[in-house]
Amino acid sequence: MTHPAIPSSAREAYGEIAPEFVRYSEDLLFGEVWRREELSLRDRSLITVAALTAGGMVEQMPYHMRLAMQNGVQSSELVEAITHLAFYTGWPRAAAALTVVKQMLAQSDQLDNKGQK
DSSP: OOOOOOOOSHHHHHTTTOHHHHHIIIIIITTTGGGOTTSOHHHHHHHHHHHHHHHTOGGGHHHHHHHHHHTTOOHHHHHHHHHHHHHHHOHHHHHHHHHHHHHHHHHHHHHHHHHHO
């Protein structure tokens, strides 16, 4: 089964200084690992958001939360997963992740409202 390419910002962000990092990101991580059939893209997205939340890696969350939603995860499911994670990863990390969801949804609403005018 052929899947559409998963967009990566690695080339724009690091291409000039770390071409091998870009290659690993695009070819190995998103090209091979994310395409393994043992887990769906949706499941991989939820796991990734959980890992980012657990690690407190807020910088990567907007990209992966948008990708999760593209992969079929509903915003309410992201909120529920993060709420569940609060008890395992710590309240501050969950609160930080929920802040990212809130900001992302606010941006989405702003885009939707601009399109309706």
